[in-house]
Amino acid sequence: MSDMPTPTATPGIVWNDELLTRQPQMDATHREFVEHLIQVESALGQPDAVLLPRYDALVAHTVEHFAQEDRWMAALGFATQNCHAMQHTQVLAVLQDVRRQHVEAGATDMIGRLLPELMQWFENHAQAADAGLAGYMAEVGFDPATGEMARPPLLPEAADAAR
Template sequence: MAALEWSGALALDLPLMDETHEEFVELLAQVECSDDAQLLTRWQALVTHTEQHFGMEDRWMASTHFASGNCHSMQHKVVLQVMREGALRAAQGDLQALRMMAAELALWFPQHAQTMDAALALHLRRVGFDASTGVVNAPEALPGELVHGCGGAGCSPTPLARPVAA
């Protein structure tokens, strides 16, 4: 069984975000159950998905008045950087690094989804954001100033930022 499985606890009532998150969980599960021969290929698929996933959320934030340096976007950048570094290490033969990273992602993702992404989903609903078109249907509800935090009460740390032991 995968360390992380999709459940209603991860759903945020924003269909495109929920579909993307469910795909992330599925790809992570595929990484976890991979043998050594499949591991890097499946990790690369997860990285590609995550680049698109985080890019989509970052575009949503930018179009609804989140500052480009907010902690939610910064966490996306850090996690992606670490995932890419893991792929490089695996390409050099260090598959254990990816297995450790996958375990960390399974711990990190629910907290990220239930805090930062939940706050973003609430914000997007408040401003009437249509994820499929990118249209803000309630522009009067947009914040007057850029959102510099994560959109919630606080920002969570990024456990993947810890260096992986060599």
């Protein structure tokens, strides 16, 4: 008998409260995103008839998830090509390229290799870019349903006049 410890299973992708931004609609969308990742992860090793519909659902969700945040940023006056939106564009391009490689090039390990990297990126993105967006939304009293701001920021000219 060996004195070696019994290895434990490595947990897969799971939701954790460090992903919370305290913006309810954003947090609900983030939970859905993680659920899609879990669904794809659970289909790894299964035939494409099982895996690809789950992957496609992840991509479709991500397109709308990012578009929602991009609409909020536009309503808040963020520059169109800001860093946050550029990350969205880059991640969507990777998601689409991985699917193409999986199908066209037979790179069947690509989706499995992508998932942990995507989750790591998402954790960083949610804790930095999304948390910053959520904080700004709260600061100006932004209502995601209406696009209205209860406390719009002062324009630089108005701030100068107020001094």
